[in-house]
């Protein structure tokens with residue numbers, strides 16, 4: 001995996017395991033498929049443990065030396081709470097806790113598995129873990145209900161791929177951050193996103209005083225992205241208050 005991610009809201013990605021199974025509409029054109037096939041793997045056959053677990057320790061040491069913090073998107077090529085990784089997750093939690101200079105952004109589509117798979121000393125959440133769920137369509141809102149019941153220092157929603165207009169008003173009071181973005185699948189497979197849907201979510205977030213991070217937008221199916229984060233000539237890329 002690349003050390004420095006192209007994802008605007010993270011500094012690095014780290015995969016304790018990779019490989020997955022599709023669980024909902026947002027997964028339809030999941031980007032791991034092409035990457036895994038090119039590496040000679042079967043993409044949706046479940047997770048395999050990776051061998052690069054020392055990398056976060058190196059980032060952590062560097063962040064300590066520099067007196068900074070780094071955001072790590074955790075399991076970008078899988079789901080941290082996938083049932084196929086239950087045997088390895090305990091070791092992953094140890095690395096996450098040890099690397100306290102890193103902020104681990106764990107985004108899941110399986111929040112119903114979270115409570116039973118938190119470390120024993122989780123309490124009201126590790127200070128360096130941001131916990132999020134994906135909901136790009138209203139059919140996935142039940143994930144936000146589950147997230148409400150889980151203790152975490154920072155809770156977020158990723159509405160990417162954004163597949164339809166969303167009324168987030170019942171959920172915004174329990175969220176610290178909202179991400180939006182269009183589908184990043186290859187040309188011909190992208191479900192196009194309307195900018196008005198993003199404008200509406202931006203307005204909802206502003207009214208609820210929840211930071212909104214608009215990640216990217218394809219104007220059409222040409223494969224040419226607009227400048228990331230611009231909405232009506234203004235960058236809409238805000239961060240959770242605790243992380244500002």
Ligand code: SF4
Pocket residue numbers: 020021022023024026027030031032076077078079109
């Ligand atoms: S949960 Fe994430 S990694 Fe897994 S299939 Fe769905 S989009 Fe892909």
